[in-house]
Amino acid sequence: MSTGQYNYSYIFKYIIIGDMGVGKSCLLHQFTEKKFMADCPHTIGVEFGTRIIEVAGQKIKLQIWDTAGQERFRAVTRSYYRGAAGALMVYDITRRSTYNHLSSWLTDTRTLTNPSTVIFLIGNKCDLEAQRDVTYEEAKQFADENGLMFVEASAKTGQNVEEAFLETARKIYQSIQDGRLDLNAAESGVQHKPSQPGRNTLNNDQQQNRYNKDNCAC
Amino acid sequence: MMPEKENILSKRLNKVLETRFENDQDTLDALKELSTFYGENTIQARRNLRSQIEKRSLEINQNFLASFREVKDVFDNVYQDVVEMSQSIEEMTTKLKNAKAQTKQLLERTRQLQEESVKNDMKQTVSKAFLEKFQLTPEEVVILHGSKHKRDVTISEEIFVVLEKVQKIHADCKILLQAEHQKLALDIMDQMTLHQEGALERLYRWSQNYCRNVDNPEFTELVTRAMGCLQTRPVLFKNVLNEYCSSRRGVLAGEFIDALTRGGPSGNPAPIEMRAHDPQIYITDILVWLNKAIPIEKRNLDLLVKTCNKEELKEILDEALANICEGICQPLQIRIDKILNISIDASILYAVTNLIRYYKKSIGKITQGGLLNTVLEEMQTKSEQIFLLALQNQVNNALVRVEAPPRDLSPTSSIHHLISLLRDMLSTASMSEGREIDMIKIAQCVVDPLLRAVNEQASRLPPTDMAVYTLNCMYSLYTCLSLYEFMDEKIERLQAQSDAQVDTLTSEQASNLVANMNLGPIYTILQDHSHGPLSSIPGMEPSNLRNFLGKLDSVISAPDTVLLPQINLLASSTHKKVIQKRAFEVLLAIYKQLYEGVHNPVNMYENPNSILNRTPEDLSKMLMS
Numbered sequence: 048m049s050t051g052q053y054n055y056s057y058i059f060k061y062i063i064i065g066d067m068g069v070g071k072s073c074l075l076h077q078f079t080e081k082k083f084m085a086d087c088p089h090t091i092g093v094e095f096g097t098r099i100i101e102v103a104g105q106k107i108k109l110q111i112w113d114t115a116g117q118e119r120f121r122a123v124t125r126s127y128y129r130g131a132a133g134a135l136m137v138y139d140i141t142r143r144s145t146y147n148h149l150s151s152w153l154t155d156t157r158t159l160t161n162p163s164t165v166i167f168l169i170g171n172k173c174d175l176e177a178q179r180d181v182t183y184e185e186a187k188q189f190a191d192e193n194g195l196m197f198v199e200a201s202a203k204t205g206q207n208v209e210e211a212f213l214e215t216a217r218k219i220y221q222s223i224q225d226g227r228l229d230l231n232a233a234e235s236g237v238q239h240k241p242s243q244p245g246r247n248t249l250n251n252d253q254q255q256n257r258y259n260k261d262n263c264a265c
Numbered sequence: 266m267m268p269e270k271e272n273i274l275s276k277r278l279n280k281v282l283e284t285r286f287e288n289d290q291d292t293l294d295a296l297k298e299l300s301t302f303y304g305e306n307t308i309q310a311r312r313n314l315r316s317q318i319e320k321r322s323l324e325i326n327q328n329f330l331a332s333f334r335e336v337k338d339v340f341d342n343v344y345q346d347v348v349e350m351s352q353s354i355e356e357m358t359t360k361l362k363n364a365k366a367q368t369k370q371l372l373e374r375t376r377q378l379q380e381e382s383v384k385n386d387m388k389q390t391v392s393k394a395f396l397e398k399f400q401l402t403p404e405e406v407v408i409l410h411g412s413k414h415k416r417d418v419t420i421s422e423e424i425f426v427v428l429e430k431v432q433k434i435h436a437d438c439k440i441l442l443q444a445e446h447q448k449l450a451l452d453i454m455d456q457m458t459l460h461q462e463g464a465l466e467r468l469y470r471w472s473q474n475y476c477r478n479v480d481n482p483e484f485t486e487l488v489t490r491a492m493g494c495l496q497t498r499p500v501l502f503k504n505v506l507n508e509y510c511s512s513r514r515g516v517l518a519g520e521f522i523d524a525l526t527r528g529g530p531s532g533n534p535a536p537i538e539m540r541a542h543d544p545q546i547y548i549t550d551i552l553v554w555l556n557k558a559i560p561i562e563k564r565n566l567d568l569l570v571k572t573c574n575k576e577e578l579k580e581i582l583d584e585a586l587a588n589i590c591e592g593i594c595q596p597l598q599i600r601i602d603k604i605l606n607i608s609i610d611a612s613i614l615y616a617v618t619n620l621i622r623y624y625k626k627s628i629g630k631i632t633q634g635g636l637l638n639t640v641l642e643e644m645q646t647k648s649e650q651i652f653l654l655a656l657q658n659q660v661n662n663a664l665v666r667v668e669a670p671p672r673d674l675s676p677t678s679s680i681h682h683l684i685s686l687l688r689d690m691l692s693t694a695s696m697s698e699g700r701e702i703d704m705i706k707i708a709q710c711v712v713d714p715l716l717r718a719v720n721e722q723a724s725r726l727p728p729t730d731m732a733v734y735t736l737n738c739m740y741s742l743y744t745c746l747s748l749y750e751f752m753d754e755k756i757e758r759l760q761a762q763s764d765a766q767v768d769t770l771t772s773e774q775a776s777n778l779v780a781n782m783n784l785g786p787i788y789t790i791l792q793d794h795s796h797g798p799l800s801s802i803p804g805m806e807p808s809n810l811r812n813f814l815g816k817l818d819s820v821i822s823a824p825d826t827v828l829l830p831q832i833n834l835l836a837s838s839t840h841k842k843v844i845q846k847r848a849f850e851v852l853l854a855i856y857k858q859l860y861e862g863v864h865n866p867v868n869m870y871e872n873p874n875s876i877l878n879r880t881p882e883d884l885s886k887m888l889m890s
Contacts, residue, residue, distance in 0.1 A: 060761070092720020095758040110761050115720075122731060123724045126769040 055099050055106035059219055060130050060236040061212070062160075064152050065137035066145040067116030070171040073202035074137065075113045078212050083203050090115040092123045100213060102220045109216065128159035132228070132236030133167065133215040138186075140170045140199060141178040146186065153193060163228045164236065165218040166195050169211050173199040399434050399441075399453050401427065401460065409464045420471050424464060425490050431460045468494055469501040476509035476569075493572030503581065509569065510588040513562060518592030524554050525596070544604045548617050551600060552624035555593065559631050562589050587635020594640045601644045605651050611659050612689060614652040619697045621645045626698070656710045659686070664718045670726065674734045674834045676741050677722065680715060687711040688745045701751045712742065712755050716762075729773050733831040736766040740837045767843055770832065774848040777829055782816045784855055791858045799868035807876045810863070814877070817856075821887045824849075849888040857881040 063071040072094060076084045079096040094113040099106055112131070114124035128134070134156050138145040149168070156166055168190045170181065183199055190197035196214060200207035222228040223237065230239050284292075401409065405427045411420075435457040441450035468491045475488050495502045528536035537550040563586050570578060604617060625641040632638065660683060668677040676684065687707070694703040719738040723731040743759045746752040779785055786804050790796070799805045820827050828845060835841045860881050863873045870876060879887075 091717035092724060093762070095761060097754075097757065110757070112761075112765075120720065120724050122728055123720050123735075125728070126732060126735075126765040129768045129772070130765055 055108045056239070057105065057107045057220075057223075058238040059107055059109050059132045059216055061109055061111040061133040061135060061215065062127050062131040063111065063113045063135045063137060064124070064128075064156065065116060065169075066139070066142075066148050066152075069116065069137045069139040069142075069145050070202045071116065071135075071137050072113050074135070074169065074171060074200070074208055074211075075111055077202045077205050077208045079111075081205065083205070089117060090120075092120050093127055098212075100216055102213070102216050105220065107216055107220070109212065111212075125155075125159060128156060130236045131160050131164055132219045133165045134160060135167050135169055135211060135215065136195070137169045137171050138181070139172050140181050140186075141172055141175050143180045146170075146181045146189075149189065153195075161236075163222055165215050165222070166193075167211055167215045167218075168195045168197040169207075170197070170199040171202055173206065174201040174204050398437065401431070401434075405430070406460075409460055409467075411467060420468065420487065420491070422487070424468070425494065428461065428464050428494060431457050431464065435461070465495060465498055465501065469498070469505065472505045473508045476505055477512055489569060489572050492570050496570075496573045496577075506569075506581065506585050507588070509566075510585050513565075513589045514592040517558060517562060517589060518596065520558065521554065521593045522596060525551070525600070544607075544609055544613055545616050545620070548601065548604060548620050551597065552620060552628075555597070556624055556627055559586070559590060559628055559637075562586060563631050583633050584635070586632045587637065590632055590635055590637040594636045597637075598640050598644065601648070605644075605648055608655070611652060611656040611686075612693065614648065614655050615690060615693060618645065618648040618652050619693075621648050622698060653706060653710055656690070656707065657714075660711055660714050664714055667718070667721050667725075670722050670730075670734045674730060674737055674831065675836065676719075676738045680719065680722075680738055681741070683711055683715050684741055684745050687715075687742075688748075691745070691749045695749050704749060704751045705754075708746065708752060708755050712746075715742065716758075729770065729829060729831045732766045732769045732773070733834055736763055736770070736840055737834070737836045739763045739766065740835075740840065763840070767840060767847075770829075770840075770844045771847040774829055774832060774844050775851040778820075778827055778848050778852055779855070781827060782813060782820070782852075784813065784852070787813065787859060788855050791855070791862060799862050800870045807870065810859075810876055817884075820852075821884075824888060846889060853881060853885055853888065856884055 063075060065071055067089065070087075072087050072090050073084050075094070075096045076082060076087070079098045090113060092115055096111045096113060097108060098111075099108050101107070112124075112127040114120070114127060136149060136152050136156065138149055140146075153166070156164070168186065170183070170186050172178075186199075187197055189195075196218065198207045198211050198214075200211055202208060219228065219237065223230065228237060230237055287293075408421065408423045408427050409431070435454055438450040438454045438457070441453070472488055472491045472495060475491075492502070492505065495505060525537045528534055528539075537547065537554065540550065541547045566582055566586055566589070570582065601621070605614070621641065621644050625638075625645050628641065629638055663679045663683050663686075666679075668679055670677055675681075690707045690711070691704055694700050694707055697703055715738075719735060723735045723738075726734055739759050739762055743756065743763070746755055746759070779788065787810075790799065790802055790805055796802050800807070824845070825833070828841075832841055832844055835844075860877050860879075862868055863870050863877050
């Protein structure tokens with residue numbers, strides 16, 4: 048087992064949400080693999096991706112949940128909001144309906160995540176300028192009104208993809224530095240440096256449990 | 266005058282008187298002789314004396330003359346003889362002189378000839394030595410080139426000796442070159458080169474012929490030495506090797522087909538294809554056969570070139586062995602293809618893949634860079650692909666129907682089946698070479714569709730059931746994956762997914778607990794500090810709080826009863842405990858707030874200890890035990 052894998056100080060959990068077909072999985076793929084996935088099947092439930100990035104000289108592991116846009120998986124995906132430190136809310140600039148649903152996504156996010164969760168609005172498919180259906184200004188205004196960060200990006204060309212993920216991380220990191228984000232809270236979506244490069248926290252929990260038991264027995 | 270006469274007379278007389286006869290022998294003799302003349306003393310006699318004496322003197326003189334005449338005659342004769350002799354000698358001398366002059370020339374010539382003869386003898390010795398050293402004997406030439414009459418007959422050991430000599434002469438010529446015999450040296454070198462070429466040509470033809478007919482390669486000293494000699498001529502050497510290779514290629518392919526279809530002599534061992542119905546045994550037998558046969562070919566090849574310089578040969582030999590193995594490629598490929606193309610179980614395909622890998626590696630150590638390696642490589646890749654495809658198909662077939670999770674929210678039978686399939690595959694893969702990639706690919710093949718299926722199944726359940734079911738599946742999968750290396754990525758995902766479900770369940774459980782104990786309103790009131798003393802707020806009166814305490818007591822006495830029924834369906838007791846613990850922590854936090862509120866004089870509770878007699882610490886101990 049390589050130690051390099053654990054060579055990071057924080058784990059940030061992200062969730063990517065938005066209507067079906069706006070390119071959530073492609074954005075994730077572009078970010079983790081630096082490739083565009085042309086024939087991306089519908090996501091069933093959730094998919095998962097990770098990448099280690101660097102913010103302010105700190106190595107941070109991003110654990111990203113890519114959720115299914117389909118309504119039928121809404122119940123499944125809800126579970127993954129709770130622990131998210133960053134939420135990337137995606138719409139498709141060529142389909143207004145995906146933009147119109149943003150407020151409902153935002154409501155979900157606000158209810159299910161904690162107040163410190165950083166929400167980043169991404170207008171995807173900005174390479175399809177000719178088919179644009181939502182102007183930059185309009186979306187920018189929506190973002191500003193709701194206190195969201197915003198970029199237009201393209202999972203196809205990779206434009207602004209990296210920036211969106213990194214900017215979110217910077218913002219989260221900033222919150223940690225400011226003390227606005229409580230690292231000890233179970234649902235902060237941030238874990239500080241894994242104490243043990245163990246294979247999993249299930250084991251850690253078990254150990255912890257045993258430890259607790261022992262304590263109580265005394 | 267008278268005196269003088271008288272004197273002479275007197276002198277004579279004196280003289281006679283003075284003479285003393287007795288002392289004069291001559292006179293005596295003469296007197297004695299004179300006496301004989303007188304027989305009688307008469308006058309006659311005396312008168313005659315003188316005549317007689319004269320007579321006698323004449324007679325004597327006459328005798329004397331006669332005697333001298335004789336002597337003179339003899340002398341004349343002698344003289345004559347001597348003159349003649351002198352003449353002869355004169356002649357002889359001249360003759361001798363001539364002869365002497367002639368002989369000197371002859372001698373001179375003889376000496377010259379003798380000298381020449383010595384020189385020539387020397388030259389002859391030198392030439393002989395030279396020829397011995399720098400030329401071949403006719404016998405040697407025959408050995409080298411074969412007799413004209415019976416061409417191409419077998420060669421003998423001696424050819425190598427002669428060939429060595431030729432090479433030595435060639436080398437010696439270099440010394441000759443330095444010794445200013447350039448023309449000669451060059452000529453001999455040319456000649457030797459011709460000899461060598463001729464001999465090598467002959468060796469080449471012989472070896473080629475020999476190699477063309479080797480069914481059972483037991484090499485004689487001759488052929489290995491011939492190969493050693495031919496190594497200096499790469500083209501010839503390669504041609505012979507090629508001849509050998511193509512011969513062996515055919516033989517090996519034939520033997521392979523025989524082993525497959527006919528088996529050993531009198532069917533023992535049985536033909537490999539007898540067991541073609543069992544892919545594993547079939548492929549094993551085939552590959553084992555190859556793995557046995559190819560080293561033998563390699564050994565034979567090494568024997569063939571054992572006298573050669575091996576360093577330069579590595580590539581050529583590799584190529585040769587690859588060449589020999591080419592013949593078996595096609596039958597091999599056809600058979601492996603056939604096995605891979607019949608739809609068989611993924612696990613069998615995996616076993617076949619590993620067999621191919623193992624023997625590819627093993628054979629790859631013996632022969633490199635040939636068609637066989639390529640074929641095995643292709644077969645390996647193909648087998649890996651087909652295996653993964655079969656595995657995918659198997660997984661997809663198992664998941665084609667979305668099953669409803671059972672009432673106990675345990676993984677459905679197809680999920681269960683896939684997990685045990687995964688376990689089997691991983692446990693096999695973990696013992697194979699290159700296991701990391703295999704295990705990751707296998708996990709990829711099974712885990713991702715499986716998780717999708719779980720999501721799909723779960724999406725049809727109510728939230729709590731969904732979380733429990735998902736968690737149970739994750740746990741089941743986790744227990745499988747955690748046994749193996751290289752699963753970190755999947756495990757991380759399972760972990761994160763489990764965490765999310767645990768969080769969800771915790772939240773459900775905590776809300777349920779709070780609701781059950783009617784803590785909701787109390788919690789809301791506690792959060793709101795604007796109402797003045799708590800005791801005066803409806804719902805916060807001691808009686809109501811005691812009501813809550815009663816419920817709390819029943820929770821303490823039987824903490825499991827307040828759990829959501831689904832929580833008890835969790836497969837992992839750890840999950841269950843974590844959720845319970847975290848839910849109780851919520852309860853404790855509210856209790857702590859309540860306790861502090863009740864004990865705070867500001868809230869004007871009378872005798873707070875009688876209302877809330879348990880400190881939060883006590884409660885914590887009780888609940889968390």
